[in-house]
Amino acid sequence: MSSPNPAGEREKLNSKLPAHLQQSLKVRAAQLQTDMQDAVAAGIRLWQGCTDQLPLVDTAGADSFGTYLPEGLYDAFKEDCRDRGVSYIQGLAQSVALWLAEHPAGVRPVTxxxxxxxxxxxxxxxxxxxxxxxxxxxxxxxxxxxxxxxxxxxxxxxxxxxxxxxxxxxxxxxxxxxxxxxxxxxxxxxxxxxxxxxxxxxxxxxxxxxxxxxxxxxxxxxxxxxxxxxxxxxxxxxxxxxxxxxxxxxxxxxxxxxxxxxxxxxxxxxxxxxxxxxxxxxxxxxxxxxxxxxxxxxxxxxxxxxxxxxxxxxxxxxxxxxxxxxxxxxxxxxxxxxxxxxxxxxxxxxxxxxxxxxxxxxxxxxxxxxxxxxxxxxxxx
Structure with missing residues (x-):
């Protein structure tokens, strides 16, 4: 589901994400001084732009996860998940995994x-x-x-x-x-x-x-x-x-x-x-x-x-x-x-x-x- 964020033009994403990905996302975002919500949004865009067949992420036992996305991105993401035949949870897990791969530990992205x-x-x-x-x-x-x-x-x-x-x-x-x-x-x-x-x-x-x-x-x-x-x-x-x-x-x-x-x-x-x-x-x-x-x-x-x-x-x-x-x-x-x-x-x-x-x-x-x-x-x- 999505709901308006009164703090700005963003929408709430409520989903699930494996605990290890949640922890890695939290740590890596802190290392890079990046907001988690911005990291997730960037990961979803990487996922949307990826034309290769992505490996499935094991989402068994995934825990509740929530963040805010720029307005319209969540609806577009859900539509893409339907087109690709994957669940929202799987699409989100793949997106976060892609962002982590693009931002390895200890490496600050070039401005x-x-x-x-x-x-x-x-x-x-x-x-x-x-x-x-x-x-x-x-x-x-x-x-x-x-x-x-x-x-x-x-x-x-x-x-x-x-x-x-x-x-x-x-x-x-x-x-x-x-x-x-x-x-x-x-x-x-x-x-x-x-x-x-x-x-x-x-x-x-x-x-x-x-x-x-x-x-x-x-x-x-x-x-x-x-x-x-x-x-x-x-x-x-x-x-x-x-x-x-x-x-x-x-x-x-x-x-x-x-x-x-x-x-x-x-x-x-x-x-x-x-x-x-x-x-x-x-x-x-x-x-x-x-x-x-x-x-x-x-x-x-x-x-x-x-x-x-x-x-x-x-x-x-x-x-x-x-x-x-x-x-x-x-x-x-x-x-x-x-x-x-x-x-x-x-x-x-x-x-x-x-x-x-x-x-x-x-x-x-x-x-x-x-x-x-x-x-x-x-x-x-």
């Missing part, structure tokens, strides 16, 4: 790093960054949003001011770490909202970022690693870091792209680039320039920088042939895939005007649903 980028301005990088982060946090992930654009649109849209020039900020930790007086985590701000339950934070923009490229030009040390050096201490506190990038092809963008590279201990598709585009010709030109920069950087440092996917933003079919034909061209690429098509509707603009997160302001809007679609896509990439 995923998603850089939302396009050197063309006005394509909606900020809206996609914010919406993606909100959807991931709504779904139980601990998420950090980084406003890496000196213009500070992301910070402003969420009711925050950019850090004034001369004050400690991300830029201080990138260029002058020896002068930093406080941990970068202390500079992050929680984004309020019942849907996020304290899991969403933002690192505000810094006005000094206007001078970042010139600062990197004279930086003594590996310039491409400055962004990672600054953010590395934060990774243990978050499951995902989403970066709203500036419309730039400079050294600062090199540092962000390098941060998104696939690490040795990381599965392919875990981290990389999410690229907002529009259904018109200049977006295609800008996309080509970004890919040239990415491929050049990857060759220079012998790394893999994956394109997780494209988001066709602000789409309106009423704009005619240019819009519809451009959308088909984006879809025909195949790789990277189109993760979602976000319509050009008023709710996003209204959320910005009221300085509220879109998923709080209009949680059932089509734009909000498309942001959740992007989040689902990057989880399974």
């Amino acid at each position: 995923r790093r998603l850089v939302v980028c396009n050197q063309k301005g006005g394509v909606g990088k900020t809206a996609v960054s914010a919406g993606l982060a909100q959807a991931l946090a709504e779904d139980g992930q601990r998420v950090l949003l980084v406003d890496y654009d000196a213009q500070g649109h992301l910070s402003h849209q969420l009711g925050l001011k950019a850090v004034p020039a001369g004050e400690e900020s991300l830029i201080t930790h990138m260029l002058h770490r020896e002068q930093a007086r406080m941990p970068l985590l202390d500079l992050t701000v929680a984004i309020e909202g019942d849907r996020f339950e304290g899991r969403l934070r933002i690192l505000p923009a810094a006005f000094d970022a206007f001078l970042l490229d010139s600062g990197l030009t004279v930086f003594r040390g590996p310039r491409h690693a400055t962004f990672e050096r600054a953010l590395a201490p934060l990774e243990e506190h978050f499951d995902v870091i989403v970066i709203d990038s500036p419309p730039s092809l400079g050294l600062s963008m090199d540092a962000a792209l390098y941060y998104a590279r696939q690490r040795e201990e990381e599965k392919p598709g875990s981290s990389g680039l999410v690229i907002p585009v529009e259904a018109e010709d200049t977006s295609a030109q800008a996309y080509g320039m970004l890919i040239q920069q990415t491929e050049s950087l990857a060759r220079d440092y012998d790394v893999v920088i994956e394109q997780i996917g494209l988001v066709v933003n602000k789409f309106d079919s009423r704009r005619g042939y240019i819009a519809t034909s451009s959308l088909e061209k984006w879809k025909s690429l195949g790789t990277p895939p189109v993760l979602a098509v976000v319509p050009d509707l008023k709710e996003q603009r209204e959320a910005v005007r009221t300085q509220r997160p879109l998923l709080e302001y209009a949680p059932e809007s089509e734009q909000a649903h498309q942001m959740r679609k992007i989040a689902r896509a990057v989880r399974t990439a």
